[in-house]
Amino acid sequence: MKKFAALFAIATLAATAGIAQARDLGPDEALKLRDAGTIQSFEKLNAAALAKHPGGTINETELEEEYGRYIYQVELRDAKGVQWDLELDATSGEILKNHQDD
Incomplete structure (x- = not known):
């Protein structure tokens, strides 16, 4: 039983560690990163997605x-009404993911 509890604790820590690695950035922080040149402008990123x-x-x-x-995550609807989810590297503008939303 102790082995099961230890394995459960390790699995829980591993799962929450992955979740903790992604952090949403608020508008103020995003604007600071843009103004510092760390990320591309939102206009450029939106244009790349479109x-x-x-x-x-x-x-x-x-x-x-x-x-x-x-x-930079973008949800958009194309001209045919299909919903798409895209992810871009906000520093380079490279499209990392481009998949149709189910």
Whole structure:
């Protein structure tokens, strides 16, 4: 029974460690990073996302820090009404993920 409790504790710590590595950044912090040149402008990041889905409209954006990397998340609807989730490296503007939302 003690082995089970120890394994459960280790599994719980491992699971919460992964969760703790992603952190949502508020508007003030995001603007400071943009103004310092650490991340690209939101206009450029939005344009990069929309270039993948011409005629689309952005519904929601979010900036996170994951493992020391700034990730810009974009939810958009394309011209055909299909919902997409994209993730961009906020420093380089590189598209990291581009998948259709279920």
